[in-house]
Structure formats: C-alpha cells, structure tokens
Amino acid sequence: MSSASDAFLSLDWGRLAPVLIVLGAAVAGVLVEAFVPRKARRPVQIILSLLAVVAAGLVTLMMALDPDKRAVPISLSSAQSLTLDPMAMYLQLAVCASALLGLLVIADRTVQGDDAFTPQAASVPGSEYEDQARRAGLVQTDVYPLVLFATGGMLLFPAARDLLTMFVALEVLSLPLYLLSGLARHRRLLSQEASLKYFLLGATASAFFLFGCAWVYGATGQLTLTGIGLQTGQHLGMDPILLVGVILICVGLLFKVGAVPFHSWTPDVYQGAPTPITGFMAACTKIAAFGALLRVLYSMVPTLEWDITPALWTVAILTMVVGTVVGVVQKDIKRMLAYSAIAHAGFILTGVVTFTSEGLTGSLFYLFTYGLATVGGFGVIALIREVDAEGHMRGEATSLDQWRGLGRRSPVLASVFAIFLLTFAGIPLTSGFVGKFAVFAAAFGEGAWALGLVGLACSAVAAFFYFRVIVVMFFAGEPAEPARGGLGVGVRTQGLTQVAITVALIATLVLGIVPGWFLDFTGDLSLLVVP
C-alpha cells in the first residue's frame, strides 16, 4: 500500500498534464451531456474541447521549450510505463495541432445549421424516427467528448514505454473512432457499415497486437520496450518466437497506419465516416500510430534490424505501389484521398525503415506536414455540397463528376484544394516536396535505393491522379448529362472550417518555402533516437 502511494506521490503530475487535461475534459464533456441544458450543450462542448486541446498543446510546448526538461528523457511512474522524451513531445504537439484543426472542422456547420453528424445515431437509417429527430433539430453533441477521448489516447500512444500501456492507449484512441465513423448525417448506411467494418477489423488488429505482446513476453520475459531491447541482444535460443511476436505487434500498428496488406479498411472507412472525422483520424491516427511504430522498431535496433528489415521493405513497397495504382482509378474524391493516404503511409515508412537519422528526420517532418495538409484537404471536401436542380443543399458531393468545373463555381475553395493536391503530389515549394525529398534522399543515401526508386516512380504516377482532380476542377466543361445528385458547390458555413483550412494552407506553404528550421528541429530529434 505504501509503495503504491509512494508511486502515486512521486509521479511527476505536471508532466502528465497534457494527457490529463484532454482526458479530464473528455470526462467533463460526458457530464456536460448529462447536466447542461440541450440548447447550451453545443457551444459548451465546442469551447471545452477546443480549450482542452489548446491547453494540452501549450503545456507540451512549454515543456518542450524548457531546456531542463527537454534535455533528458524522463520516464514517468515507477513502472516506467510512459516516457516523455523530445520525440514523444514532438509527436504530441503534432497530434494537438492536427486535432485542433480537426475539431474546428468538426464543430463547423452551415448557415442553415447543418453539421456533418446525424441527429440521432441510434435510429434506423431512413426511418420515421430519424426524420422526427431531424425535424426536432436534435444535435449529436457527444461527438466532442469522443474526439477528446481519442485525442487522449493518441497523446499516450507515442509516449508509451511498455507494451501494455501501448495497448491501452491503442484501445483508448480506437474505440471512439469506431463510433465516430458511424455518425455521418448523409449516407447513413455507408457510414454505419464503415463503422462496423472498422470495429471488426480493428478488433482483429488489436488481437494480433496483443498476441504479439504475449509471444514477445514469452520469449524475453519483458514488457517494457527497453527491457525487450536489452534482451534481444542476447541469444536466448527463442529467436523465432521473438521475431514472430515483434512482427505481430508491428501488424497491429501497421493496421492503424494503413499499410498494405493491412489497409483494406481504409477506403471504406474514409469514405463512410463523416468527412470532418475522416480528416481528424487520417491525420492524428497516422501521427500517433507512426509514433508507436517508431518506438517499437527503434527499441529493437540494432539487434533485430537485419531480421525485420526485409519484411518492412516488403510492406513499404507494397504500400506505395497499391496505394498509388489503385488510387489512379478511383472516382470518388474521399476514396481517392484514402488511397493517397495509403501511398503516403508507404512514403513515411520508407524513411522509417532506413533506420538512419536522415530517414527519421524526413519521416517526422513528413508526418507533421502531411497531417496538417490532410485536415485541410478533408476540410475543403466537407464544404463541397451537392446542389440539386431546385438549388437545395444536400449531402457532400464526393463523386469526381460532381467536381467538374468547381473552379468556376467556387474558385477560392478549388484553388486551395489544388494547393493541397500539389503538396500531396510533392511539387516544389510545398511542404510535401520537402518531406518526400528528405525521405527519398535518405533512402538513396543508405543503400535503400530500391525503396527510393519505387517511391519516386509511385509519386510520379500518383501526381497523375492529383492533377486529374485539378484538371476536372478547372478545365473540364460541364458534364454532358447532369451528375447524379447534382453538381458540387462550396457551401457557406459559420467559418470555423475556413479558419482550419487557412492555417493548414499557411503551414503547407511556409514549410514548403522555408522548411529549414523545421527540418533542423526534426533532425535534432532523430539524433536522439538514432545514435
């Protein structure tokens, strides 16, 4: 009892503040749902969640800037289950930044008061009950605590230092996302199906992860990453078990990243989930999951590097190729960006599996910039709605046909989206180019030229489908027969999405034109991880 209370007292609570703030606000959000009158709930929830994420980000930033705390990685708690080293703080900051922008998009609604979420998730799609809920003007405000729970999990994920904490963080971030995916206002069936698929497959992936932990524990008797890392250096005679365990753990994480062949949920879920949620999870989950993957992989380096590299190369190449090639034939914009997300996971993975500080520098830079651009891109998609012949606004227009001539109908949105596409394509003067260049240059420098070549070829092909969207928006004439559901047009909203898009746009351009200081920063971080 006394040792437990000692541990409790000796815990560095201040350093846990970011996670505590976010999770605390999430719990408070649940109470808000119970006690605050319905009318006031939405503004209270929005303010609460925005404040929580901003506060978490600021506290992390302050700690990161404090040289005393930054210099030495400190492990929290006597069991050393969390470590807040500079890389963890960097990834947490990246999560906070993307989550903040994501929340802005989530909170926004059109001037008619339409948000992206169904008024009553429990109702059967298309039923009378659903109609009633819509007419009554119900609003699903428990979205905000759910997002905060997920964010809390994402903050823990890259800081986890033992496998069990990592698993708990994984579940904390995943479960709210499964629910959130099913809440789309329009196309309810698609959304619900996405939710269920995500849940079933996510559970499978978690099972693989947990199974892997068991194998690793069996082989080494350790659950902390450093402990495992030390054990792998010694010949235990149980190498195959250890290796399979590590691979199973990686599978669980690669699933979250959306790497091939564990990607099959990505297109369905990205398409089915409410677009603001898609943007949020595409950015934040990727950052958090790559953080965890880095922890696992780099704790095994250098002893297992030669054993796991071929497998990771295979995954990276498959991911880039499948994401790119299948992306080319997509006709739905959300689905296309889903395959693009898969391809980008492959590009980031390329930097990770070089196991060098140069590669890691590139990957960390890439994660941050890609996260922001993704939130911005999906933010734009959330604003493009179908307009039918009578001029009524309907659901989101995601079919590529509906985007024809968007450059004339909504020139500003179309231009901004074009810039996000250019950064995805890796065109110079955008942050995407710098990230790609850093990652591939590292691959070429470290004998991983095969990865570099595949990556270059894929980004050349991928540019084709990004440019196709630009051509469709700006150069294609009106379709011969009217697009099903009506053409897409930019909708007027309360302006939160526009704020998020603007911030993402500025970051994309600034980090494309003057990326040096930021690369320096990620370079310093990577040197702490890769000796």
Place this chain on the structure above:
Amino acid sequence: MNAIDLTLLAAGAAEAPTGVSLMWLVIAIPLASAAVLLLAGRVADAWGHLLGVAASAAAFVVAAWAFFELLGREAGERSFNLGLFDWITGDEFSLQAGLRIDQLSISFVLLVTFVGTLIHIYSVAYMSHDKDRRRFFAYLNLFVAAMLLLVLGNSYLVLFVGWEGVGLASYLLIGFWNYRTDYAVAAKKAFVANRVGDVGLLIAMMTMFAHFGSLSFDDVFAQAGAAKVSVLTVIGLALLLAACGKSAQFPLQSWLGDAMAGPTPVSALIHAATMVTAGVYLVVRSGPIYSHTPNARLAVLVVGAITLLYGAIVGCAKDDMKKALAASTMSQIGYMMLAAGLGPIGAAFAIMHLLTHGFFKAGLFLGAGSVMHAMQDQVNMRRFGGLATAMRVTWITMLLGWLAILGIPPFSGFWSKDKIIEEAFIGEGWQPWVFGLVAMLGAGITAFYMSRLFFMVFHGQARWTDDQHPHEAPALMTVPMAILALGSVALGGILSLVGFAEWLKPVTQAFTEVEEQEPVLPVIVITLTTLVLVLAGAALAWVRFGSREAKVPILPPPAGALVKAAREDLFQDTANDVFLVRPGQAAVKGLTVLDTNVVDGAVRGIGWLVQTAGEKVRRWQNGYVRSYAATMLAGVILLAAIVLAVRL
C-alpha cells in the same frame, strides 16, 4: 519570398554590378504579371495582353542591362551567384535558393526574353479573336518566368522548380483549347512523358544529394572529380533521362508532335525555341559530371544521333505543316544533344546552335502561323501551294529561315550546324566515323524535308480548298517575323565572329582542360560534302514538289513501307502502346479487379443502395469483412514467413 536577402557571392568576391544584382526581376516581373492577369479576371480583358507584352519586354531590358555589364568585365569575372533566400538550412541539409548569372545563363535568358517578347507581340494579333486571350497571356508570362528560373537557378533544386513550372505552363498551353478532346489528350501525353523525365531528374538529384550532400552547381561540380565513376554514370544517365523527357529525345519523343495542338505562338516559343531545349541546357550545364563518365556521355551521343535521324525521317513524310516542323525541331535538338555529348568544345556549339535554332525555328513557326491565319487554320500542306505571291512578307521571312536551317552559308544555321558536324568527326576509333556520318547524312535529309515543306507551301500549283482567300497578316505579326528573319540571316555569323565559343569557355571548360583536336577528315572536305548533300536534298525536293511540272497529289499517295512507317512516327505510338501502355493498363486492371471484387464491391453495392433510397433490401456485407480479415491474415503469414526465412 518577402525576405529576399541579396547577398552577393561573386566568383572573384567582387561586388556584382547593379544590373546583375537586379536579375531576380526578370523572373519576378513576368510572374507578377501572370498573377495579376489570372486574379484580375474579366476586368483585365481590355489591357491584359498589353501588360503581358510589357512584362516580357521589361524582363528583356533587365537581362540586356546585366549582359552588357558582364561584357564589360574580364572573362574570369563574369560569373555571379545571387543568393535569394535560404531555402533549407541545416547542418547536413542546407540549400540556398539563388540565381547564377554567368555566360551560359545570360545567353539563354536573352534568347528567352527577346524571342519571347516578339512572340508575345505576335500573339496580340494572332489571338485577337479568342475570348480567353488574357488567360493565354497569363500562361505565357508564367512560362517565361518558369523558364528563366530554370536557366538562372544556381542549384539543381531551383532548376527543378523551374523545370516543373515550364512543364505546367506547357501543359496548360497545349491544352489551351481544351474543349477539343484530342487536344486534351495531347496535353496529357506531354504531361506523362515529362513526368517520366522528372523522375530522372529526381533520381539524379537524390543521388547527388546522397553522395555530395549538396545540390548547388558549385558544390556538386567541385566534388565530381573525386567521386566514383559508377555514381557519376548513374547521375549522368538519370540526367539524360530527364533531358529526353523535356527535349523530346528518343525514346520519349512522341509527345512533341501532338503538342502542336496548342496555339502556334506556343509551338514557336515553347516547343521550338526555348522549353524543349532545356534538356540540352541541362546536359551542357552538367558538363563537369559528364566529363568524368565516358559511358554516360556515349549514351548522350547515341540518343542525339538516333533522334536527329529519327526526326529527319519522320519530317519527310508529314503532311501537317506544324508536325513537320515539330519533327524538324526534334531532329535539330538531336544535333544539339550530339554536340553536348561531344564534350566541352562541342557543348559551346550546342548552345550556339540552340540560339540560332531558337531564332530561325521560331521564325518558321510564326510563318506557319501566318499561313494558317491566311488559310483558315488549314495545316495540310497538300492543300497549299503557290502562296509565295499571295503572302510576300511571310514568304521572304520563311525563305530566310529555310536557308538558315539548311545551313547555306552565310546564313545562321551554317555557322552552328556545320561546326557540330565538324566536331562529330573528332575522336578515336569508330565513334567519329559513325557520329560524323550520321550528322552529315542528317543535314542532307534536313535539306530535303525542309525544302519539301517550303515548296509545298509556297511554290508549285495552288491546291487550295474552296473559299480560300489568302492574305498577308497584319503588321503586329509580320514585324516580329521580320525581326526573327534578320536573326536567321545574321545571328550565326555574328556569334562566330565575336567568338561565342570563347565567351562560353569559362563555363564549359570550368573543370576540365581541353586540348584542341583535328577531325578525322579535313575540315574543307566535311564542309563541302555537307553542302553537296544539302544541295542535292533541296534539288530533289524542288523536282518533286516545287517546280511548275511537279504534281503534288491532294491525297497522300500509296507508299512503301518506309514512308508509311515515317507517317506513323516510325511506330512510336504503337511501340509505346505495346511496351508501356498495355502492360500498365493490365497491371492497373488486375489490381482494380482485385480491389473491385474483393475490396470495394461491397461499398459500391451499398452506395447504390443508398442512392436508391427507400429500398428496404439491405444486404449485410459479412462476407466482405471476412475477406478483409483474410487479407490481413495472409499479410501476417507473409511477413512472418519473410522474417523467419531471413533467419534461416
């Protein structure tokens, strides 16, 4: 870009003169003009074209100023680095975005801005009936800015930004009349070929970065001498791939003919005078790399030789006036490539031919535009003939351009092309004989197809379609043509007299000592033989297409295998189709089928269900989730197998 920090790092630590330090303006002015034209919208329709012309002319004035300042300095002190801003700073990762003003880049800048300005003026009249003229000038300005960035960049990275920029502008301009599907397809083809080239440039850049830790010309060239030959060969071949994509060289040449879908001024500026020669610039600029890797240089020579013959043969069979000129461009760039591959001395003549070609080919294209203007956009040469009397000015300017490309002394082409042929005969072993004879033969074929074009358009019997009333173009079009024609007459001679090769020496021979060598044949023999071949080619064309008695059928006559092949671009498209497109499509199809059936059939089905709302039939897609999970399991097994296999 607001923090433009004008730090000047002159080669000799000397202060850069004012004009040179203002060189960033030559990029900024057209860029700003393009932005204004695009953003101002319809308001700018009335004066947009004037702004476009003014921007291009202003860039020329600044460039000329800097040029005269460079002229006033010692040969060794004509190179300046103009730092713009620190793009990437870091311990191991630092890049300064800056401009490099030296003999090579200023020559190119003068060509781009001078010819560019003339073509802008010409376009004012040529595009006067187009409702999107303002947008056209915006793209032209954008192109000029990007092209200048390409040649002025002081590192491969800045060059790459310009490289992508000209690709974008070219794409926009080829597809300018994108309501025509085949034009849009042509634009797409150009885009794809250029992307292949871009990958080459990226590979080269990343390899350089990995081995030299820098991308600036100075650093890379300084270290090239000490690098492994294999690395340099990889870089050289990758750069060659990039050059092939941009300059329409074998095997990436097929897009240029289709690019003629763009408005004719575009063909003149981008697809004849400037952008397509960027590949030659890249190879010449990278001379210090090529000088250490004989294999990559041989590859450049082979590509140049193949393309110069290829273009010439295709040019003989084309009835479309613009496509015949495009084939000729391809072939002439082949000459430049060949010269660039010959080493430092050849490189100087490559650039000289690039400049003279820029003038006479732009002049020929503008003339062709004038003919199209007069003949209601007709391009089929079989329906021309006898236009010499109807269009006096156009006839004279094209006559001068024709004499220049044939290489008749003392016209421009003679001075540059003849020198290239001479240089091709220098060397040891089989190389001078093969490349020299190819270059010589190419000159003869060039004479034939260019004379064929000239005679079919202006001489022989009139074979016009009904309702044709050819008339001379307005002065806004003929004056630029006349100025370019002056260049066709005299530029080559002037450049030779003032010692252009000598002027370029500090750039082309910066890192290599070159000893003068003699050709394997006496120079006089080479020159005379070439001239005889040229005259023979022209005479043959006169007999068949020019004289009063020559009968030119209105429909292409049945032809032998070679002519048929040439009409089909020597089956380039078929080859592309068989070797690239079909396997690619098959791969995509295979993966798509997999994705459709296994992965996204479910979503399509559900999507369709939702669209037909109210339908109560809902199929729960259990099986599909199972198949997803099965994919994951297969993945796990695959990875585990790989890991264990490595251990064994």
